[in-house]
Amino acid sequence: MTRPDLKDAVLEAAEAIVVEAGAGHLTLDAVAERAGISKGGLMYNFRTKEALLDAMISRLIEQFDELRQKVRRKLPAGSSALLVEIKTLMELSESNSRLSCAMVAVNAFQPGLLKRFRDDMQNRLLSEIAAPGDFERATALYFAAFGLHVHELLNVPILTRKQMKSVFKELMRMAGEGGKRPG
Amino acid sequence: MTRPDLKDAVLEAAEAIVVEAGAGHLTLDAVAERAGISKGGLMYNFRTKEALLDAMISRLIEQFDELRQKVRRKLPAGSSALLVEIKTLMELSESNSRLSCAMVAVNAFQPGLLKRFRDDMQNRLLSEIAAPGDFERATALYFAAFGLHVHELLNVPILTRKQMKSVFKELMRMAGEGGKRPG
DNA sequence: GGGAACAAACCGACTGGTCGGAACTGAAGG
DNA sequence: CCTTCAGTTCCGACCAGTCGGTTTGTTCCC
Numbered sequence: 201m202t203r204p205d206l207k208d209a210v211l212e213a214a215e216a217i218v219v220e221a222g223a224g225h226l227t228l229d230a231v232a233e234r235a236g237i238s239k240g241g242l243m244y245n246f247r248t249k250e251a252l253l254d255a256m257i258s259r260l261i262e263q264f265d266e267l268r269q270k271v272r273r274k275l276p277a278g279s280s281a282l283l284v285e286i287k288t289l290m291e292l293s294e295s296n297s298r299l300s301c302a303m304v305a306v307n308a309f310q311p312g313l314l315k316r317f318r319d320d321m322q323n324r325l326l327s328e329i330a331a332p333g334d335f336e337r338a339t340a341l342y343f344a345a346f347g348l349h350v351h352e353l354l355n356v357p358i359l360t361r362k363q364m365k366s367v368f369k370e371l372m373r374m375a376g377e378g379g380k381r382p383g
Numbered sequence: 384m385t386r387p388d389l390k391d392a393v394l395e396a397a398e399a400i401v402v403e404a405g406a407g408h409l410t411l412d413a414v415a416e417r418a419g420i421s422k423g424g425l426m427y428n429f430r431t432k433e434a435l436l437d438a439m440i441s442r443l444i445e446q447f448d449e450l451r452q453k454v455r456r457k458l459p460a461g462s463s464a465l466l467v468e469i470k471t472l473m474e475l476s477e478s479n480s481r482l483s484c485a486m487v488a489v490n491a492f493q494p495g496l497l498k499r500f501r502d503d504m505q506n507r508l509l510s511e512i513a514a515p516g517d518f519e520r521a522t523a524l525y526f527a528a529f530g531l532h533v534h535e536l537l538n539v540p541i542l543t544r545k546q547m548k549s550v551f552k553e554l555m556r557m558a559g560e561g562g563k564r565p566g
Numbered sequence: 567g568g569g570a571a572c573a574a575a576c577c578g579a580c581t582g583g584t585c586g587g588a589a590c591t592g593a594a595g596g
Numbered sequence: 597c598c599t600t601c602a603g604t605t606c607c608g609a610c611c612a613g614t615c616g617g618t619t620t621g622t623t624c625c626c
Contacts, residue, residue: 206605221494222490222491222492222493222494223406223407223490223491224406224407224409224491224492225492226407227580227581227582228581228582228583229580229581229582237606237607238606238607238608239582239583239607239608240584240585240605240606240607240608240609241605241606241607242606243582243583243584243606244604244605244606244607245605245606247583248582248583249581249582249583303537304487304490304491307405307406307487307536307537307538308405308406308407308487308491309405309407309408310405311404311405311537311538314537314538315539318537318539318541321541322541325541335546335549335550336549336550336552336553337553337557339542339546339550339553340524340527340531340550340553340554340557341523341527343527343530343531343534343550344523344524344526344527344530345530346530346534347526347527347528347529347530347531347533348523348526348530350530350533351526351529353490354486354490354494354497354501355490355494355497356498356501358501358504358505358508359522363518363522366518366519367518367519367522367523367526369519370519370520370522370523371523374520374523389571410614410615410616411615411616411617412614412615412616420572420573421572421573421574422573422574422616422617423571423572423573423574423575423618423619423620423621424571424572424573425572426616426617426618427570427571427572427573428571428572430617431616431617432615432616432617
């Protein structure tokens with residue numbers, strides 16, 4: 201068997217390159233060097249660049265799911281899916297995770313591979329987060345959290361960590377008011 | 384002088400490539416072919432790839448500014464900067480403009496070049512949009528519009544055009560309530 | 567004829583990917 | 597216990613093609 205950590209180490213190396221140099225510089229040679237293995241070793245574990253990109257999205261989806269479940273357990277039972285999603289994005293932003301850069305890397309080289317991720321996102325939004333009677337408001341708040349999270353991918357954030365946190369908290373407050381509409 | 388339209392044609396070609404194939408496939412050869420000129424001609428107008436990327440951001444900033452001014456004139460006098468910004472992002476999303484893909488292209492190859500764009504964005508947010516007493520709420524709404532707009536850059540939108548429009552309108556409604564806080 | 571505007575061939579570095587083999591493992595067989 | 601052998605994991609040289617960029621025309625206009 202492959203060293204179990206090796207694939208993860210490779211994926212982390214790939215993420216580091218994207219964050220530090222930009223997705224355009226994500227090359228197999230660079231990944232191999234950064235991960236401390238040879239090109240042959242890299243190609244053995246990921247037969248093509250597409251396979252590497254695909255693994256990056258899988259990692260993104262999986263880790264995101266794990267984090268969401270952890271958040272769900274921490275919040276009071278019965279919390280809305282919207283609240284869970286906002287807090288998950290907040291925690292992801294606060295941890296110095298480079299996870300989300302997989303999105304921009306894959307989008308740069310094989311946009312089609314993002315389909316899985318998109319479908320996942322769309323499905324959750326439409327079937328869990330945006331309640332029929334409150335579609336616009338919930339979707340707006342969801343995208344606010346999304347926008348806050350991804351704007352960091354444009355290297356060097358516009359907001360400080362402190363500001364981001366307080367905006368996220370305001371979002372959660374607004375999400376808490378859901379459903380209490382006049383009428 | 385260079386044909387005045389040529390530079391614009393080249394920039395549009397670059398945007399088209401980014402949208403259709405991903406930023407990773409934005410190469411000088413591809414741009415030249417798509418723009419219908421030779422590589423020599425391209426290099427005459429943009430001495431390096433960095434110069435091309437830089438021009439893409441300039442174009443983004445300029446056109447964005449123009450649109451914002453047009454929106455400002457259309458809205459009732461005294462409309463908040465937040466409202467103007469949201470509507471500008473909405474119109475940009477509705478026009479089938481590929482403008483914003485400059486952001487992801489530059490981020491892929493020369494992230495440092497995004498500084499100008501970021502500073503611009505940060506400055507406007509902090510000095511015009513987010514009023515001191517309403518920082519969190521205004522910032523949240525701003526990022527909601529931003530998130531809605533950029534999520535399309537991840538190819539194939541999660542929302543339909545119609546859904547996007549109604550969410551944008553809800554955002555504008557929420558922005559209109561600014562300042563009317565209890566107390 | 568001389569510069570502006572572009573074309574086209576060309577260059578070395580780098581790209582994704584292949585290939586033969588080295589180093590190690592564990593099971594089989596004597 | 598030693599040998600053999602197949603399988604796994606990884607190495608590094610190599611290949612053909614592509615990359616950003618340079619050089620050398622060519623055309624057109626003053």
